[in-house]
Amino acid sequence: MFEQLAIIGCGLMGGSFALALKRAGLVKRVVGYSKSPTTTARAHQMGVIDVEAASALEAVAGSDIVLIAVPVAATEATFKTIQPLVTPEMLIMDVGSTKRDVVDAARRALREKVGSFVPAHPIAGKEVSGVEHSDVDLYQGRQLILTPIERTQARQLQQAVDVWTALGSRVVKMSPESHDAAFAAVSHLPHLISFAFMNAIAGQPQGQDYLSLAGPGFRDFSRIAASDAKVWRDIMMSNREELLAQTKIFQLNLQAIELMIASGNSEALEGLIDQASLARSHWRMVQQQK
Amino acid sequence: MFEQLAIIGCGLMGGSFALALKRAGLVKRVVGYSKSPTTTARAHQMGVIDVEAASALEAVAGSDIVLIAVPVAATEATFKTIQPLVTPEMLIMDVGSTKRDVVDAARRALREKVGSFVPAHPIAGKEVSGVEHSDVDLYQGRQLILTPIERTQARQLQQAVDVWTALGSRVVKMSPESHDAAFAAVSHLPHLISFAFMNAIAGQPQGQDYLSLAGPGFRDFSRIAASDAKVWRDIMMSNREELLAQTKIFQLNLQAIELMIASGNSEALEGLIDQASLARSHWRMVQQQK
Numbered sequence: 379m380f381e382q383l384a385i386i387g388c389g390l391m392g393g394s395f396a397l398a399l400k401r402a403g404l405v406k407r408v409v410g411y412s413k414s415p416t417t418t419a420r421a422h423q424m425g426v427i428d429v430e431a432a433s434a435l436e437a438v439a440g441s442d443i444v445l446i447a448v449p450v451a452a453t454e455a456t457f458k459t460i461q462p463l464v465t466p467e468m469l470i471m472d473v474g475s476t477k478r479d480v481v482d483a484a485r486r487a488l489r490e491k492v493g494s495f496v497p498a499h500p501i502a503g504k505e506v507s508g509v510e511h512s513d514v515d516l517y518q519g520r521q522l523i524l525t526p527i528e529r530t531q532a533r534q535l536q537q538a539v540d541v542w543t544a545l546g547s548r549v550v551k552m553s554p555e556s557h558d559a560a561f562a563a564v565s566h567l568p569h570l571i572s573f574a575f576m577n578a579i580a581g582q583p584q585g586q587d588y589l590s591l592a593g594p595g596f597r598d599f600s601r602i603a604a605s606d607a608k609v610w611r612d613i614m615m616s617n618r619e620e621l622l623a624q625t626k627i628f629q630l631n632l633q634a635i636e637l638m639i640a641s642g643n644s645e646a647l648e649g650l651i652d653q654a655s656l657a658r659s660h661w662r663m664v665q666q667q668k
Numbered sequence: 669m670f671e672q673l674a675i676i677g678c679g680l681m682g683g684s685f686a687l688a689l690k691r692a693g694l695v696k697r698v699v700g701y702s703k704s705p706t707t708t709a710r711a712h713q714m715g716v717i718d719v720e721a722a723s724a725l726e727a728v729a730g731s732d733i734v735l736i737a738v739p740v741a742a743t744e745a746t747f748k749t750i751q752p753l754v755t756p757e758m759l760i761m762d763v764g765s766t767k768r769d770v771v772d773a774a775r776r777a778l779r780e781k782v783g784s785f786v787p788a789h790p791i792a793g794k795e796v797s798g799v800e801h802s803d804v805d806l807y808q809g810r811q812l813i814l815t816p817i818e819r820t821q822a823r824q825l826q827q828a829v830d831v832w833t834a835l836g837s838r839v840v841k842m843s844p845e846s847h848d849a850a851f852a853a854v855s856h857l858p859h860l861i862s863f864a865f866m867n868a869i870a871g872q873p874q875g876q877d878y879l880s881l882a883g884p885g886f887r888d889f890s891r892i893a894a895s896d897a898k899v900w901r902d903i904m905m906s907n908r909e910e911l912l913a914q915t916k917i918f919q920l921n922l923q924a925i926e927l928m929i930a931s932g933n934s935e936a937l938e939g940l941i942d943q944a945s946l947a948r949s950h951w952r953m954v955q956q957q958k
Binding site for chain 1 (some may be wrong): 791792793810811813840849850851853854855857858859860861862863864865866867868869870871872874875877878879880881882883884885886887888889890891892893894895896897898900901904905908911912914915917918919920921922924925926929930932934937938939940941942943944945947948949951953954
């Protein structure tokens, strides 16, 4: 049970965490801060937070649990701002989709207090953003990755496991490096592809006519292309090496299929599609056991 | 009201059409034929068809409406088989995802009887196939493209419009050429990409570990990669020129984003993502008004 949760960045991720923690009865009071005061006010109006803070530092004052839910590129500045009030007992987490850069930022900005920080990445989200889309069930049944470093304190790490487990998440621990390699493949690459795909279609003279004919396959395939530009700019820049390696592998596979089509090699084409179809048919999303 | 519907190819598309036509009270009797007798028998057991035919020709005998729902590559052979029993009053339709090749096949195989054929493409489907997945609501609220040619008889064209409208589909007419260009972009390209993507991930040494971490974004993006290999082999081969043109445009757009990432041009990257995100956010799937 925590006394006070500080949400820094009252958006979809932070708002959903606050709602879930309250419903679970794990926190008495939620203080929120967003860069835009109107966002903080809206979070207050919606009952996502109880108190509006005028700064990240003010939000952290007196809090025993802090969730940093700002765009990845703003993480280091946030760590610097709150550093003076970070205590050895405080649990600080983030929700960023990349972890090496966040860990590096935490080392630089939190310095000797870095042990209070437990890097976290919930595998949950929506293609819409903003506190108005907060969802108390967002983390329920989803995986939650923690990427502790050697300096992470055991007590805070255990608290992080306990909190997310209580919210219904399935907690997985791995190194920041393993995390970033895996998510370049299964998250950052599909986003990159879907952005390029939408631009390719919409940029054609008849693009709008084509789009008016698109059906359910298109809808699901392109859903993530509607994601927030600033958030994804930061993720892609932060994890650029892993992502560029993945997009090269993808293009080689794409060109292999193209070659079979262009050369009329129907049998080999079927083999490549079949391989993909089997791989996808066997895949099941890991979900928390109820 | 039709006397007898012949379903040639008792799979997801044919089975769903039979169920929907029966529920709408538009047909008295359904005769079915599949290449595999066990499939025909299963369709019978499930009540999707009333009578099992031993051949496509036998199914067509005495039918006033015929739906050919076989893989695209088998369409011409089916036309040839049934040609002797095609009458000027009969309405024949297909459900193929490509239309130029089907129209060419119909001209060659049906010859002077080609006017009874109305090429059709329902924008509906599932990533699973087989008659056991038949769904009476599959076509409800979906678009249905008809691509008549100059020799298509007006009476049959009107019947086709009426039948699909009665099933809840929104009927759109266009040329086979426009159809194939549009669906190369919004359907065949996303399938090609999703197959290449799955192969790229699953083919890596740590692919299975990566896949175990994938979440809802991956799930939706890759759903169509589970599609049937034979069906998609045929579609891609049939529409290869349009598809290869689309995949080139896609790769140029992908490489533009890659270049912004590699060169660290964060502002231009955000611009490209924002463009994609806006295009996708504004898109709405056309659905039949109730």
